[in-house]
Amino acid sequence: MEKQFDHEWQTPQPDGSTIFRTCAWSPPGDHPVGCGVELHVKDGKLVHVEGDETHPITQGRLCPRCLALKDYTYDPKRIIHPMKRDPAKRGQSDAWEQITWDEAYEIIQEKVADIEQKYGREAIVVYGGTGREACMFYYPVAFSVLNTPNLCYAQSGWSCYGPRSSVADYILGAGYPEIDTGYFPDRMDNPEYELTEVAVCWGKMPLWSNGDGFFGHSLIDMMKRGTKIICIDPRVTWLGSRKGNMTLQLKPGTDASLALGILNVIINEDLYDHDFVDNWCYGFDELAERVNEYPLELVEKQTWVPADQIRTAARVMANAHPMCILWGLAIDQNKNGVQAGHAILSIMAITGNIDVPGGLTVGDPSVRLGHWCTDSRQYLSDEIWEKRIGVDKWPAFAATMASTHPDETLETLETGIPYAPKMAWINSSNFVSATCSDQNQRWYKALLPMEFTVASDLYMNPTIEGLADLFLPMSTFAEHDGFVIPYYMSNNVWLGCMAKAFSTGDTKSDLEICYEVGRRVTPHANWSKYNDVTEWLEEQLDDEPLLPFTWDEFKEMGVYFPPMTYRKYEKGMLRNDGEPGFNTVSGKFELYSVLYDAWGEDPMPYYEEPTYSQVSKPELAEEYPLMATSGARVSAFFHSEHRQIAKLRALNPDPEVEINPVTAAKYGIQNGDWVQVYNMFGKGNWRARVTPTIDERTIHCQHGWWFPEEDGDAPNLYGVFKANFNLLVPHFNVGNLGFGCPAKGIMANIRKVASLEDQNEENYQQVPPVLIENHGRIY
Ligand SMILES: Nc1nc2c(c(=O)[nH]1)N[C@H]1C(S)=C(S)[C@@H](COP(=O)(O)OP(=O)(O)OC[C@H]3O[C@@H](n4cnc5c(=O)[nH]c(N)nc54)[C@H](O)[C@@H]3O)O[C@H]1N2
Ligand SMILES: Nc1nc2c(c(=O)[nH]1)N[C@H]1C(S)=C(S)[C@@H](COP(=O)(O)OP(=O)(O)OC[C@H]3O[C@@H](n4cnc5c(=O)[nH]c(N)nc54)[C@H](O)[C@@H]3O)O[C@H]1N2
Ligand SMILES: [Mo]
Numbered sequence: 001m002e003k004q005f006d007h008e009w010q011t012p013q014p015d016g017s018t019i020f021r022t023c024a025w026s027p028p029g030d031h032p033v034g035c036g037v038e039l040h041v042k043d044g045k046l047v048h049v050e051g052d053e054t055h056p057i058t059q060g061r062l063c064p065r066c067l068a069l070k071d072y073t074y075d076p077k078r079i080i081h082p083m084k085r086d087p088a089k090r091g092q093s094d095a096w097e098q099i100t101w102d103e104a105y106e107i108i109q110e111k112v113a114d115i116e117q118k119y120g121r122e123a124i125v126v127y128g129g130t131g132r133e134a135c136m137f138y139y140p141v142a143f144s145v146l147n148t149p150n151l152c153y154a155q156s157g158w159s160c161y162g163p164r165s166s167v168a169d170y171i172l173g174a175g176y177p178e179i180d181t182g183y184f185p186d187r188m189d190n191p192e193y194e195l196t197e198v199a200v201c202w203g204k205m206p207l208w209s210n211g212d213g214f215f216g217h218s219l220i221d222m223m224k225r226g227t228k229i230i231c232i233d234p235r236v237t238w239l240g241s242r243k244g245n246m247t248l249q250l251k252p253g254t255d256a257s258l259a260l261g262i263l264n265v266i267i268n269e270d271l272y273d274h275d276f277v278d279n280w281c282y283g284f285d286e287l288a289e290r291v292n293e294y295p296l297e298l299v300e301k302q303t304w305v306p307a308d309q310i311r312t313a314a315r316v317m318a319n320a321h322p323m324c325i326l327w328g329l330a331i332d333q334n335k336n337g338v339q340a341g342h343a344i345l346s347i348m349a350i351t352g353n354i355d356v357p358g359g360l361t362v363g364d365p366s367v368r369l370g371h372w373c374t375d376s377r378q379y380l381s382d383e384i385w386e387k388r389i390g391v392d393k394w395p396a397f398a399a400t401m402a403s404t405h406p407d408e409t410l411e412t413l414e415t416g417i418p419y420a421p422k423m424a425w426i427n428s429s430n431f432v433s434a435t436c437s438d439q440n441q442r443w444y445k446a447l448l449p450m451e452f453t454v455a456s457d458l459y460m461n462p463t464i465e466g467l468a469d470l471f472l473p474m475s476t477f478a479e480h481d482g483f484v485i486p487y488y489m490s491n492n493v494w495l496g497c498m499a500k501a502f503s504t505g506d507t508k509s510d511l512e513i514c515y516e517v518g519r520r521v522t523p524h525a526n527w528s529k530y531n532d533v534t535e536w537l538e539e540q541l542d543d544e545p546l547l548p549f550t551w552d553e554f555k556e557m558g559v560y561f562p563p564m565t566y567r568k569y570e571k572g573m574l575r576n577d578g579e580p581g582f583n584t585v586s587g588k589f590e591l592y593s594v595l596y597d598a599w600g601e602d603p604m605p606y607y608e609e610p611t612y613s614q615v616s617k618p619e620l621a622e623e624y625p626l627m628a629t630s631g632a633r634v635s636a637f638f639h640s641e642h643r644q645i646a647k648l649r650a651l652n653p654d655p656e657v658e659i660n661p662v663t664a665a666k667y668g669i670q671n672g673d674w675v676q677v678y679n680m681f682g683k684g685n686w687r688a689r690v691t692p693t694i695d696e697r698t699i700h701c702q703h704g705w706w707f708p709e710e711d712g713d714a715p716n717l718y719g720v721f722k723a724n725f726n727l728l729v730p731h732f733n734v735g736n737l738g739f740g741c742p743a744k745g746i747m748a749n750i751r752k753v754a755s756l757e758d759q760n761e762e763n764y765q766q767v768p769p770v771l772i773e774n775h776g777r778i779y
Contacts, residue, residue, distance in 0.1 A: 175490020
């Protein structure tokens, strides 16, 4: 088929090198934004990286992580051969031994057979992290490769994307919706597209994060055409401070109250879209009643945002057409986040901005590339699927998430109830240590007794050093073939081709590992039927009528935009039965959730104060007078990745805590001083960045820190417990449906310390691995 725009896969150069054009996804770290890169390759080696100006979305722009790909690829610390280690020597960095892939596969085969025979395959748990390419394969790794129902994303309350996707599913009947930035080959110039008048970045900072497939700089393209931005954030960001834009600087964790306050203004000032509400919404009267419980004076008290600012923002949002809210991670990392998300989507619905040009696009369910991910479940019997850990207590969670419940998984590891996991497969997560878990030492201790642990990664990290017995070395996106699927198939507005440009060492992709291991250990599943992974890639395209091209043709195309249709709810394109409306129980957008009602949850959005705040715990207010938030993204790093790449580390050499100058002065802290941040759960040290962009009552800590330059042996494990915000975050601070955690809103205090090493008498280094007792369930 014809290409949709000018693209050349390979361009030979006069000096004998070749320029390859491909779409990036991690590894190394990135969400599926599919940034267009030009890889200059000579004699099979990467010599230079540029942005691809012919890429229709990124148009030549790249972040520093892609620009540092050469350093990342050839760093001597990168692991490019499989390695094994005696389980008795976990935590010893010099005990690894290089092996071949055949030996690695043999070990896996033998161990899986042994675990199966002794305990059953459900004793294997696969641990996966955020939306890298691996996340499209970790469900297959569990279901069709290892044939276990237990795939675990370990962050407490599945607090990333899972909550937002589930809310969208429950009340909108669709996958995670995102702002429309013109998903046509000619993008915003297409006559069907309309420019968003006002875009609201709500707990999301896309310029640094480019979350889940959305290229954040599209907002800059839109601002150049006239879009105005409202930021809802405890920190004033670059976007929020541009002329004509505005920031509502809220107290962390109070988003649901603010959203209800905004709804109050829109409904009581009659600023809503009557036509959309009358025809396509369910439960408006109940919502109108509920918002009256949130007068702006109360909302101001709860959120710290002045009432007149809330009123102004609500009016601007309601009067702008189209308007779109980009809702981010702060909605997930909040036990009240399901309600915040419900209220935010309700603002979009009643202002008539769902699935309209320039509004919030709803995924077209007929564009399905990526369905291999969930299809892999067919290879599990119903009997073994029933053994999925911890979901029986969380029916709402079980309805939308094909994984274990993270908090329950930790308790199962600790107690052996209902059965004891015995083998771990760590796939794309450095979770035990730096990032994707809370109360990290509990996870570390709970995983130490595994009989066998495999990890696949590109570099050594604290989790693998502390726990693994087998290391499978991975290829970067530039070193293998694959698809880039923004929004992980829930909203396939465009698709990217990842075409191999060169290779390094003995590295393999997640797909190649699935193929090789799957054929060996689960022959009844699909992997045995292909002769190589290219056949598998071909089949994915063959299966999709809306993707009329072969794998080889796709390489030459680079990017493909499937047909884009707006207002699909009017055309019968969203419901399984083909009728107009939304794919929900009521057939409408549910301002009142029928499902929540069935699950015993309040069917309407409501506000709940963070569990650990000065308001909820007045007795601790003096001891912990500040609200801490964490993990706002920076361009140098993707979570715990990239700390060993000198060029990137130079951009952000130390873990940082942002403190307002007034607060800093009160504590005698100067810019650049080391500061201990602590609360009743834990502590760590960060370097002060004193800045007026953060509220006086709030501090912000970076996440994901470890120090590849430090001693890797346990208990130090590359210093991973020295500046680790997740030690301050408890487990089981989830909402009624099983989602959320307080990583973006928890009480804490600060004190000046001498250095990173100055951790006080209860130094975590001296008493590992377990420092926090099991707090159990805290509601
Ligand atoms: N305090 C605090 N903590 C947070 C957050 C926060 O905001 N605040 N954010 C949380 C969120 S939203 C998330 S999603 C988690 C993320 O947490 P994780 O996903 O666990 O992120 P990393 O710690 O970077 O671990 C990923 C590992 O996978 C490797 N890797 C990269 N790409 C691939 C690949 O394609 N295949 C394989 N096999 N390996 C790969 C990397 O080298 C790295 O070692 O962190 C959470 N932690
Ligand atoms: N460079 C880089 N990009 C990344 C990642 C990375 O590690 N590095 N991680 C990826 C992952 S897994 C994810 S989930 C996304 C997340 O990306 P985003 O959804 O953009 O989330 P964050 O960057 O965590 O936070 C966004 C903003 O929320 C603000 N915020 C903090 N607390 C609150 C609160 O309580 N309420 C509100 N309204 N705002 C709050 C922060 O100050 C910050 O400016 O980024 C992805 N992209
Ligand atoms: Mo995430």
